[in-house]
Amino acid sequence: AVIVWVSTREALAGKLNAGQFMGLMTSMMAIIPSLRRLTSVQTSISRGVAAAERLFGILDLPVERDEGIKKIGRARGELAFEHVMLRYREDTGIALDDISFVAKPGTVTAIVGRSGSGKTSLIRLVPRFYEPNGGRITLDGVPLEDYPLADLRRQVAMVGQKVMLFDDSVGANIAYGMDASEDQIRAAAEAANAWEFIERMPQQLQTPVGENGALLSGGQRQRLA
Known part of the structure; x- marks a missing residue:
């Protein structure tokens, strides 16, 4: 509006001819999209700052303690909790208090409790997420912290x-993260009771699963995972 008013006044005063007036109007119209883009810069900057805060929040976390030196290829699988206690730093309460049990190899150990009773926290102690x-x-009589993290989590x-x-x-x-042969993949599928539906698929192991397993049922997705 200001440009139009100034241009009209200058034209009426004889300081702009018709060609110069049209040139000024054309330039004004051409600059409008750029001005609109400038108004959206703040949104992009805000989104970038928020993403950077999350990213640097992760980068600034302390490095996991990994001082174990006892190598392990394949664990026998005897897992023992001995008077384990867990307290979250941001919480004054105790998540787990004096937990003791032994999970023996070749057996199934079920952790049962009400929602919020600490079942997930207890399981996350095994790969040393906490x-x-x-x-x-x-694990097999050796404290978890004595194993290198990579070796422990491979179990x-x-x-x-x-x-x-x-x-x-x-x-x-099935083979994600490993250089596995087809025989190893099939053995893993059979162990997870997944081969029974995989062998009925048109391409068996080469059958696409779709985005996030959309072409599979819920139970099939869980067994494949």
């Missing part, structure tokens, strides 16, 4: 209630 504040946890498989699958084949999802 560190106990008291007591100790041993643990976790399947959550909400599974994550990649938009790839059945075989690629």
